[in-house]
Amino acid sequence: MSVELWLPALARFEPDHPLRRLLARADRLDDGPQGYLAALAGWFGAPEPLPAGALTRELATGDADDALWLCADPAWVEPDMNGARLLACGQMQLAIADAMALAEPLVPLFEEQGMRLELTSPDRWHLRLSPGTVVPAFPAPEQALGENLLMHLPQGAEGRRWRILQNEIQVLLHQHPLNARRRAAGQPPVNSLWLWGAGQLPATVTTSLRGVVSDDPLLRALAARAGIAHRLRTPVSGANPASPAAAIPAQAGEPAAHWLIDLQDLPAQAIATAWWPMVDTLARQRPLRLSFASGERWACRPWPRWRVWRRVRA
Template sequence: MSLTVRSLQLWLPALAHFEPGHPLREWLARADRLAAGGKGYFGGLADHFSSVDAKLTAAAITRQFLAGDAADGLWLSADPAWIQPDMNGVRLLACGRMQLDRDAAQALAEALRPVFEEVGMQLEVSTPDHWHLRLPADISLPDFAAPAQALGEDLAQHLPQGPEGRRWRVLLNDIQVLLHQHPLNRQRQARGLSPVNSLWLWGGGRLPTGITTQFGGVISDDVLLRALASLAGITQQARSPETIATSKAGSLIDLQDLPARDIATHWWPCVQPLLEQQPVLLQFASGERWQRKPWHRWRVWRRVGR
């Protein structure tokens, strides 16, 4: 952690996503530029919590948050995903947030459970978007890429490699065949929804200890961020206009997963008063950081684009 958190902090999408006419740009023009922070999803998490990097044992952390039974177990995230072939390979187009309800998730998982049970693994549907594998204690895990690292890219670049990874590649192939044949996916496609035609395996390991943060609370819809907050012993709340409007100094408001246009149309009315009333640190997913204080509104000589 590179700074003591005294201000309310906004975690925002990459700065390039905010067009010149976005209301945030005017406020940013009068703020103070700070040293850059971490880039990307895991770079931001590492700024906010100790002992976080791309090899974070996210599966055990999120399972503990969602089900409370991860202690002393070995876990691997197996989140529902959509992959699609193209001329250059097969790409991961979505992971989680697949518009599944509980019944649909359980129906898909039920078709896959025998495949996992044959190799001593137990598939758990923690939520429709977050599935977990309970693993044998003695299993060896290769490196798995997090979804944030692989979205939009060719799967071949991110699947586990070498002899150790072969069993997992075979397992994934079996999963994809079963999901491709599942009647629920034909129904989804008929309704204009993306098929759930793969699982994304990542974040394997045991529940860590010693996760700390200098924040006093987190407001977010991101399950891993909320799970880290819970593990660090601070308050965590779902994102809503009400929770944002009542947030206090020392809290982190997570907006980095939202399109910039949604921030302008839906969230700006509750964010703008915060910038007027108290110091706010703005950190972008692309690493840039600014400090905005209420008195900065008098810097009328600063213009958007500077």
């Protein structure tokens, strides 16, 4: 089995990117799933929709138990002529003191609804819901980023409670003095919470992978629940631009087959520089499968890399 690289959408790679040259000497496979959640579902057998709240809470604190959880990620929403758009979610660069200050007026609001707000980390918050709470289908952030929020709010009578709650959250955060200071400092405001990923911790998660290397909390949470290894990516070092390769098990003398290396959140330029020495080395030594966020997949074996007569057609 090959090592699998999870990469950004193919369209992000310019024609002169070194990865394009690698594709020219690889074999095209059938397309795989498109998008973040679909790709995760393809690698892991877990309930759908994925109970991201319970999984990520369990990874971080180990106390998900059998409770009902919901992600409540700090977010930036910007009004426009047609409503409002979600511009950022879950990566707001909050210090713990700022996160606690923003959460303070929200705690009683959620308590009135029978919910408990938990600051799992400054940028990742969770709601613990009362047993039996009916939760409508909420889209994941990737499905709503950049789009009109009216298209993604829960509809109908069962969604009314959540629409009112969402509006009250935005009012409280919009008025928070911390957001005025963030805007003055050139930082985006944290003026909303994105609710998604409802559910309980699944009893079992299955996968054919042996391990993952990733910074993504949900991917690592799925790996942990499936009982396989999960490692954080090694940060890029200025003195050693190839330092991320140290995170790959083969570098530590362990077999790397069946491992998934998550690069899908990185800029194409970062892959061309800091990550390319690792990718090139792996491609010379062992079979690779390249899976793009846009669905395209290629198989690359060490011997086909001598197919120098192929034109770069990827």
